[in-house]
Amino acid sequence: MNPLREAMAMVWSSKRLWLLQFLLNPVLLALGVWWLTIPEAHIWQLGLSVVLAFVVVVGMLWLQAGTLVYFAGEQTPGAAFGSVRRKLVAFATWVLAMAVCLCLVESWSAKAYQYASYLRSVLPLALRRHVSESQMDSSVNLLFWALFWIIVPGLLLPLGLQMAKRGFRGLGNGGWRAWARTVASREYWPAVIVLALVGVSLPQEFIGWVPKMSSVSGQAASMVLRFLAAWLLAVTAWVVLTSVVGRFGRDSSQVGGESAS
Amino acid sequence: MELTLPVVPFGVKLAEAKAGSISGSSGQADETIAFPAGTEPSSHSLDVSVTPSVAGTILSALQYLTTYPYGCTEQTMSSFLPNIIVAKTLADLHIEYKGDKTELEKKIRAGLDRLYDYQHEDGGWGWWKDDESQVFMTAYVVSGLGQAKSGGYDVKPDALQNGQTFLQGALKKYQKMRPDLQAYVVYALVQSGIADSGQLNSAFEKRGKMSAQGLALLGLALQTTNDNRAGEVADALEKLTKVDDAQAYWPSQYDYLMEFEFDDGPETTALAVKLISQVHPQSPLLPKAALWLVDHRDDGYYWFSTKQTAMVIFGLTEYLKTSHELDADFTADVLVNGKPVLTRKFTRADTMTAAAAVIHLTPDQLAAGENKIQVRKSGGGRLYYSARGEYYSTEKKLFQSNKLSLNITRDYYRLVPGTEKGSEGEKIVYHLDPLSGTLAPGDVVAVRLTVGGGEWRYLMIEDPIPAGAEFLERDDLYEIKDRPDWWGYWFSRREFHDDRAAIFQTWFNQRQTYFYLMKIVNPGRFRVSPALVEPMYQPSVLSTTDALTVEVK
Numbered sequence: 087m088n089p090l091r092e093a094m095a096m097v098w099s100s101k102r103l104w105l106l107q108f109l110l111n112p113v114l115l116a117l118g119v120w121w122l123t124i125p126e127a128h129i130w131q132l133g134l135s136v137v138l139a140f141v142v143v144v145g146m147l148w149l150q151a152g153t154l155v156y157f158a159g160e161q162t163p164g165a166a167f168g169s170v171r172r173k174l175v176a177f178a179t180w181v182l183a184m185a186v187c188l189c190l191v192e193s194w195s196a197k198a199y200q201y202a203s204y205l206r207s208v209l210p211l212a213l214r215r216h217v218s219e220s221q222m223d224s225s226v227n228l229l230f231w232a233l234f235w236i237i238v239p240g241l242l243l244p245l246g247l248q249m250a251k252r253g254f255r256g257l258g259n260g261g262w263r264a265w266a267r268t269v270a271s272r273e274y275w276p277a278v279i280v281l282a283l284v285g286v287s288l289p290q291e292f293i294g295w296v297p298k299m300s301s302v303s304g305q306a307a308s309m310v311l312r313f314l315a316a317w318l319l320a321v322t323a324w325v326v327l328t329s330v331v332g333r334f335g336r337d338s339s340q341v342g343g344e345s346a347s
Numbered sequence: 348m349e350l351t352l353p354v355v356p357f358g359v360k361l362a363e364a365k366a367g368s369i370s371g372s373s374g375q376a377d378e379t380i381a382f383p384a385g386t387e388p389s390s391h392s393l394d395v396s397v398t399p400s401v402a403g404t405i406l407s408a409l410q411y412l413t414t415y416p417y418g419c420t421e422q423t424m425s426s427f428l429p430n431i432i433v434a435k436t437l438a439d440l441h442i443e444y445k446g447d448k449t450e451l452e453k454k455i456r457a458g459l460d461r462l463y464d465y466q467h468e469d470g471g472w473g474w475w476k477d478d479e480s481q482v483f484m485t486a487y488v489v490s491g492l493g494q495a496k497s498g499g500y501d502v503k504p505d506a507l508q509n510g511q512t513f514l515q516g517a518l519k520k521y522q523k524m525r526p527d528l529q530a531y532v533v534y535a536l537v538q539s540g541i542a543d544s545g546q547l548n549s550a551f552e553k554r555g556k557m558s559a560q561g562l563a564l565l566g567l568a569l570q571t572t573n574d575n576r577a578g579e580v581a582d583a584l585e586k587l588t589k590v591d592d593a594q595a596y597w598p599s600q601y602d603y604l605m606e607f608e609f610d611d612g613p614e615t616t617a618l619a620v621k622l623i624s625q626v627h628p629q630s631p632l633l634p635k636a637a638l639w640l641v642d643h644r645d646d647g648y649y650w651f652s653t654k655q656t657a658m659v660i661f662g663l664t665e666y667l668k669t670s671h672e673l674d675a676d677f678t679a680d681v682l683v684n685g686k687p688v689l690t691r692k693f694t695r696a697d698t699m700t701a702a703a704a705v706i707h708l709t710p711d712q713l714a715a716g717e718n719k720i721q722v723r724k725s726g727g728g729r730l731y732y733s734a735r736g737e738y739y740s741t742e743k744k745l746f747q748s749n750k751l752s753l754n755i756t757r758d759y760y761r762l763v764p765g766t767e768k769g770s771e772g773e774k775i776v777y778h779l780d781p782l783s784g785t786l787a788p789g790d791v792v793a794v795r796l797t798v799g800g801g802e803w804r805y806l807m808i809e810d811p812i813p814a815g816a817e818f819l820e821r822d823d824l825y826e827i828k829d830r831p832d833w834w835g836y837w838f839s840r841r842e843f844h845d846d847r848a849a850i851f852q853t854w855f856n857q858r859q860t861y862f863y864l865m866k867i868v869n870p871g872r873f874r875v876s877p878a879l880v881e882p883m884y885q886p887s888v889l890s891t892t893d894a895l896t897v898e899v900k
Binding site: 208 | 754781801833858
């Protein structure tokens, strides 16, 4: 069976987990926004600030780590969330590494025009005639987009799964073997690409699309619907991606078993 | 009818320069100017100059300043102020000034008029007429106008006063101004007649944070107002000297006045020489520093840029007043590849006329590759020499020589005419067609230059045009269908010269696109040398486009 279809089927059979992702992420995000507004004039406010920060960070880590581990072969979501409790520090370390990598890509992409100008300036004249400045800009921007949304997450998520599953032992031989198996798979990357398009590009299109509405209420309704649809797509793509990563990151015995079946 | 047409060689114009001095009763200096393989031999030239005095070297550098082809605010000031100062100093020293005084007067008047025209409404000056006012540029002009006024020239009082008001406002507005720049602003105000003890004290308090250049400027401001603290500053400055048996200099790797990384040693040393010449005229550092300056004419008979050359002239001119280089009595011989090309006897009388002997060698007198230059001196006194070889290189590495930090691309588009119905009937509109194939006389071509890179200041772009083309200055008369976003006027200044377009950009970040139009006039096959971009005050950085061949049938 196609890994993407298999992953989608897994998500379909785990609707509660999908719902949890759909609802809990915005709640944690809202708490995070509230945390930013809490003043620190009194001790109790400082205490609340610390507690809230802890809740948001741990909640987010637990939710994502549990989801990844569940799709990597745990029987139930409950068992998965239980098993990742003691691995959250390792998973947080991975999240930090991922954030650093994405920040690096982001800082490079700020110079996208600079790279595009340079690349075009060194193209041979015959080739340059067929590559306009805007085409070169688009190509370089696409490259950075792919780095940010496909290559870096595609390379690091399998490692995140191993760290959520095994803690820091995920950096041992077993973890790296599972990582190598995933990223070397020819079936893995098409799935990541499709999910990045569905989870990032399509929502961006929905948000950027402004249908012609004559009334303000119509515009407001359109905006709510478009944002809802964008969120739906983004969450679904994310959950399916964790399912894909989980499917490829299962222990070799489980993978072998599935192949046999 | 006879017409003289200049023939501009194909390639990227480059130069190699050497400078030095010979002291003692006799001596010889050996230098090599090598024209790289792959350069057009007919484009080679070599100039060798020998002179018995620092004054002679100054006059050669003045020649560079007065013939520089562009005229931004700084270059306009640098083109005539050094002349005023040098002429006055030579007169004071009873040294004959051989320049054309009528021509000099004309240049000074034209320069002053241009500066008045460039002054902005806020009283300040920018790099060009239409950009933002800058503190340094304004200080440079105010200081220059003050010195021109002291030199006996009429200066528009309101222009000077508005500039002074701008600078005083800047001192109040920018409380955290770089101490070096603050010292320069205070120095400029003092030079122009405003000696405010509060401003001097404020700058003096920040002397601990100043570079050697800032200290020199502060010292000069204090000295001009007869403030005793100038001696203290000069002492501090002397402690920063790098000195050996023969030479002394003040190193600097950053231009704090214009804010970019650059070997600013010559300017710093010149300003230090200027201060020490006034405060400690007997300092043993002075002849050593003057020698270092003359030996570090990195472009042959001038320094790295117009600003640097002007600053060094100011410093050396002050040194002339205290030095007594009047003991020349030697014969100078210059040999190129073993053949004598110049012999000149210098005497005390020559030092009184700031004489220099210059020889210009043409390709037939030069070897295609290495040229060995021997400068021989026999007799007493010091000989200063410089050699500058110029050539046009067609080396591949110089074409399309681009870096991520600075790059340039040139694209040609043919303007294809069509018609479109407008509110006033049918009109001609053009669409842009990337150029391929041949052109015909009468065709209009749009040239797009895209410069990319990091952050730069004072960029200059030079783009040669095909020999059979003429500029169309009124590009606004051409209506373009679906006008692209690069069809704009984002430059600080655009100039059309006979053989090239020159575009200037005061501030640059990441990317900027420029364009101009030209009309194809003559049939033929024309090679177009690469366009180039360089930061004008950091000439060691250079990027180029590829070359083109344009065929007109």
